Amino acid sequence: MQASEFSDDHLDILKELMNIAMGNATASIADLLQAFGTMHIPYISVSDLNGLKSFIEETIPNDRQYYVTKQLFGGMFGGEFIFVMTDESAVNLGNYLYDISKPERADILDAVVELTNILSATIVSRLTEELNTKVQFFVPSTELVEGNNLIGLAEILDYHKIIIVSTQMVFQTQNISGYIFILTKGEMIERLRHLIDQKLEELYA
Template identity: 70%
Template structure:
């Protein structure tokens, strides 16, 4: 059994502040690159186990819709998984906006979802890691259509004991585009994140 990493109030405050900056960065990038103007909610941060993660996703994501779920791993001194979730209806709106066609085909929709995920993950994670003075590598994203809100499969989580959940919601009303973002990191990486935040705190109070 892995030792649990305890985060103090200071650690969570710093992480929350860094994520606020990251979210602001993502909103600006989407406006610039995709000509979509909107807002992103203040990120929520929770430390949980697998059961808690599943419960959190069930409470956050509606069960009655089908969802495009795009997952992208990032690795390095801080590693984890970026998950972007939108309903199939919103995915069509997104394909429509990016490809400027009435009825985007499946390939257009998948590509549009991956493109938005790219921008969100690159801006949010890069801003976070820039603040922590590290660099990470992004891996090829993959998209699945999942009916309901069971977004995490048991086999994917077998080795996780402790997970940090960072979640936010984006809303671009003019384009009818909104979605949920989860950034998950686990076990050894949580210790790594805590160490990086300690370094940041030392910088701030030096």
């Protein structure tokens, strides 16, 4: 079986684990930021770069500006965590976290980093914990992107086979929502499949 060949069982497990991880994230945000969120059913697929591009084009409207935060994580399982929010959502977030009616660019950026921090830490940690492994997080970086062209040229050269884990998170009261993407590639896909295989063995034993 090749790295890209994930069975329905593999995808089912990943989706279920993602559900649990998202549950953890919403609970942590409720606790740390006093905001109650709802989560969407995660979308999981094994794709290539064109697949990722068209998925992003379908998911994220092109006619806006987005704060895009990318954070790498590594260990037995590694990849990139991407959190995307509209500038409107980001302003609302800056507003909410810093209690300023007109947050400055720096406030917004820091608020976006803070939320991403919590999201990635809870989602990815919980996901990997369920797979009996641990990961380390690297410094995130945020940029303001015009339209939905989130994947740069340099990255195009770098990603061949990709696992896309994507979902949306909505905080109704604060009018904040964002898209989450977890991308992983190459050898990491093989490792992920191996970790899921172990999980499957446990289940079918």
